[in-house]
Amino acid sequence: MEDWDRRLRAHGYRITPQRQLVLSAVYTLRHGTPDEVLAEVQRHASGVNLSTIYRAIEVLEEVGLVTHSHIGHGAPTYHAIDSHTHIHLACDGCGTVESISADIMEPLVRSLRADKGYEVDVSHVAFHGRCRKCVETGNSGKH
Amino acid sequence: MEDWDRRLRAHGYRITPQRQLVLSAVYTLRHGTPDEVLAEVQRHASGVNLSTIYRAIEVLEEVGLVTHSHIGHGAPTYHAIDSHTHIHLACDGCGTVESISADIMEPLVRSLRADKGYEVDVSHVAFHGRCRKCVETGNSGKH
DNA sequence: GTATATGCAAAGGGTTTGCACGGTT
DNA sequence: AACCGTGCAAACCCTTTGCATATAC
Numbered sequence: 250m251e252d253w254d255r256r257l258r259a260h261g262y263r264i265t266p267q268r269q270l271v272l273s274a275v276y277t278l279r280h281g282t283p284d285e286v287l288a289e290v291q292r293h294a295s296g297v298n299l300s301t302i303y304r305a306i307e308v309l310e311e312v313g314l315v316t317h318s319h320i321g322h323g324a325p326t327y328h329a330i331d332s333h334t335h336i337h338l339a340c341d342g343c344g345t346v347e348s349i350s351a352d353i354m355e356p357l358v359r360s361l362r363a364d365k366g367y368e369v370d371v372s373h374v375a376f377h378g379r380c381r382k383c384v385e386t387g388n389s390g391k392h
Numbered sequence: 393m394e395d396w397d398r399r400l401r402a403h404g405y406r407i408t409p410q411r412q413l414v415l416s417a418v419y420t421l422r423h424g425t426p427d428e429v430l431a432e433v434q435r436h437a438s439g440v441n442l443s444t445i446y447r448a449i450e451v452l453e454e455v456g457l458v459t460h461s462h463i464g465h466g467a468p469t470y471h472a473i474d475s476h477t478h479i480h481l482a483c484d485g486c487g488t489v490e491s492i493s494a495d496i497m498e499p500l501v502r503s504l505r506a507d508k509g510y511e512v513d514v515s516h517v518a519f520h521g522r523c524r525k526c527v528e529t530g531n532s533g534k535h
Numbered sequence: 536g537t538a539t540a541t542g543c544a545a546a547g548g549g550t551t552t553g554c555a556c557g558g559t560t
Numbered sequence: 561a562a563c564c565g566t567g568c569a570a571a572c573c574c575t576t577t578g579c580a581t582a583t584a585c
Contacts, residue, residue, distance in 0.1 A: 263559050263564060283549080298567050303550065305565095319462050324549065338510050349508070357500055365492070366524025367481050373520045381509025406539060406584050426574080441542050446575065448540095467574065 256312045267297055271305040275315055275329050280337075280346065282324040316372040320346050330372065337375040342383030399455045410440055414448040418458055418472050423480075423489065425467040459515045463489050473515065480518040485526030 253272055254264050262268075267290075274289035275281060281289065287302045306327055309315040317325040320339045334351040351371045361367045379388070396415055397407045405411075410433075417432035418424055424432065430445045449470055452458040460468040463482045477494040494514045504510045522531070 265559075265565065267566070296567080299549095300551075300568080301566055338504070338508065338512075340510075341513065347508070347510075353500060353503060357496060360496060361481070361519075365481065365490070366527060367483075367490075367519075368521045368527050369481075369519045370484065370521040376504075376510075376512045377516045378511045378513040384509060384511050404539095408540065408584075410541070439542080442574095443543080443576075444541060 253314055256314060257308070260312045262308055262312065266294065267301050268305045268308065270294055270297065271302060272309055272314060272329070275306075275309070275327050279348070280320065280326040280328050282326050284324070286327065316370075318373045318375045320375045328372075334372050336371065338380070339375055339377050340380035340383055341377055342379045342386075342388035345380060347380070396457055399457060400451070403455045405451055405455065409437065410444050411448045411451065413437055413440065414445055415452055415457060415472070418449075418452070418470050422491070423463065423469040423471050425469050427467070429470065461516045461518045463518045477515050479514065481523070482518055482520050483523040483526055484520055485522045485531035488523060490523070 253269070257264055257268065270290045270293060271286060274286045278285055278289055283299065283302050283306065286306070287297070287299050290297050290302065306315060306317075310317065310327075314330060315327050316330055317327045318337060320326050320337050335348045336351050336354060338347040338349060340346070351374070354369070354371050354374065358369045358371060361369055382388075396412070400407055400411065413433045413436060414429060417429045421428055421432055426442065426445050426449065429449070430440070430442050433440050433445065449458060449460075453460065453470075457473060458470050459473055460470045461480055463469050463480050478491040479494050479497060481490040481492060483489070494517070497512065497514050497517060501512045501514060504512055525531075
């Protein structure tokens with residue numbers, strides 16, 4: 250998160266307090282929905298509006314400082330792009346989300362590239378399923 | 393799609409024309425959002441309501457006749473559960489979606505099971521990224 | 536006949552947009 | 561000074577819900 254301002258400028262965007270606040274909120278929360286980002290930002294600057302969060306996230310994502318993935322079936326969660334790309338294991342039984350290294354994706358990414366010419370966006374990957382605990386207790390997460 | 397009615401009954405649900413229409417619409421469209429399912433159903437029965445589509449899909453999913461996955465960043469798409477489990481490769485550049493056999497997931501599923509005790513819901517898997525064409529033409533899909 | 540399912544309309548959550556004002560360059 | 565970015569409110573899309581009626585069992 251050193252050259253964040255340079256990245257924005259390089260794409261023709263301006264440096265604003267709101268954009269910096271959103272970026273550091275995304276860093277602080279390791280995973281955050283727009284709502285959660287808003288709450289985190291408002292701890293430091295209460296006047297910031299939700300629509301600003303959305304617009305800031307959009308810009309930060311475009312310049313490559315932030316990504317999102319779809320954990321849970323609802324709102325996307327955003328996270329900072331750092332050296333350690335990770336993927337998410339969401340449990341449909343208890344709702345917990347585990348982050349693991351994206352290394353496990355390597356063979357699959359390679360074979361999709363070779364077979365299909367398809368480039369997987371690894372940072373976007375989220376698996377659904379059931380965690381060990383829910384598998385053992387038979388918790389299906391169904392109503 | 394032979395024992396669909398038995399499956400419903402086994403779970404205490406009734407057999408209704410709407411549920412049959414929704415199920416066959418999901419079969420016809422190989423991937424369909426609720427809206428698309430509604431349109432397909434209404435080709436045969438114009439009076440059916442959107443809320444009925446949602447409720448029917450929910451029931452069909454619970455009894456194991458239908459699954460969904462999150463292709464695109466918007467509405468989920470539903471597809472019938474058949475013998476050939478497949479996964480989706482969505483292209484963020486041109487928006488196309490390719491279905492491929494889920495066999496490619498086998499090694500990864502096995503290693504998550506062994507390492508983490510985590511059971512991936514394979515039918516739910518959708519990767520985002522870029523198809524061959526968009527990789528070659530540099531189409532990033534960004535506005 | 537009784538409980539479930541449907542249609543309709545209204546409410547709800549999340550996200551986007553138009554506009555006037557304020558801040559960055 | 562010019563333009564981009566923000567706050568606010570309204571609009572929008574997708575999905576869910578309450579209720580009276582219709583239907584499957």
